[in-house]
Amino acid sequence: MRSCRRPLLLGFVAALLLPSALSARQAESGRERLERRSAERAAALRAELESPRPIDAIESVWIEELTWMEVRDRLAEGATTAIVSTGGVEQNGPYVALGKHNYILESACEILALELGNALCAPVIKLVPEGGIEPKSGHMRYPGTISVRQETFQMMLTDVVRSLEAHGFTEIVLIGDSGGNQSGMAAVAEALDAEWAERPVSVVHVPEYYQADVSAFMADSLGIVEAKNDGFHDFYWVTAQQMVTDPATVRYEERVRAGLAHINGVSIAPAEESIEVGRAILEYRVRETVEALRERGVLDGR
Ligand SMILES: [Zn+2]
DSSP: OHHHHHHHHHHHHHHHHHHHHHHHHHHHHHHHHHHHHHHHHHHHHHHHHHSOOSSOOOOOOBGGGSOHHHHHHHHHTTOOEEEEEEOOBOOBTTTBOTTHHHHHHHHHHHHHHHHHSSEEEOOOBOOBOOSOBTTBOGGGGSTTOBBOOHHHHHHHHHHHHHHHHHTTOOEEEEEESSGGGHHHHHHHHHHHHHHTTTTTOEEEEOTHHHHSOHHHHIIIIIOOOOOSOOSSSOOHHHHHHHHHHOGGGGTHHHHHHHTOOEETTEEOOSHHHHHHHHHHHHHHHHHHHHHHHHHTTTTTTO
16 A cells, blocks of 8 residues: 555655746746836836926925925025924913914024025924823923923934935034923934034034023013013013914914903014014024024035
8 A cells, every 4th residue: 555655645746846846937037027127117216206397396495395396406406404493282371372382483494494595494393302291290281282202302303304314405404492302402413413424414403593592682672571470381572473473373362352462561462563573583593593503614605
């Protein structure tokens, strides 16, 4: 019985081996096909990346509002400076929307980009460290505040800056509108700038944007002094800047109706006046920022 079965068994084994020998040949030609297709795809992508814009470009300085073709062409025309700004979502008293810093940056980054020329704004990084999450501490004690860990913030910033560098931005400027953002931005800028010492790229954090003495500017140049403190995380000089972007974010109409259109002894009405003050403050902070960039040689040759 046994000797009779052996040929059958051998035949069975051969039948198992044969398809695998065939599939090895097929895999080889399959690999070639894959390589050809991937080369074709790469060539198609190169052609697409070089293809001209079919329509006119828009004027925005915000990367997220542009198409990739518009960003490509702005870079080619010399817009090699990118501004990465960080805001926050935190409690700011009973009148001011949690996104205060982000609303201010909508105006501040745009003014800075236009002042620098050849500059674009990365999307505002809206989430930053705001205190402990569990247990809640700092601003996190108030509903709506969203906090990220310091390492989350720095990893996000790092990846954003790396993305911009990968696309050819050569001056990457970091500004933070909130106090808790400064050390993380400084650490990321320092680390990447050191890592890219051999590349023609500068990554700079500009603390002067945050440190600019707005109260002194407001007193000296505009004659406005916040004579008292209402005890909120809220100031006239901050509200005025926010109103440039949108008075609704400081509840302008609602406060006028409630007889509460003031903060720290300064009236926020009429809106047009506060917007004008806010714009002057933003322009002052932008001047301080540009000055700091010049001092650091970031704008040499620009
Ligand atoms: Zn803040």
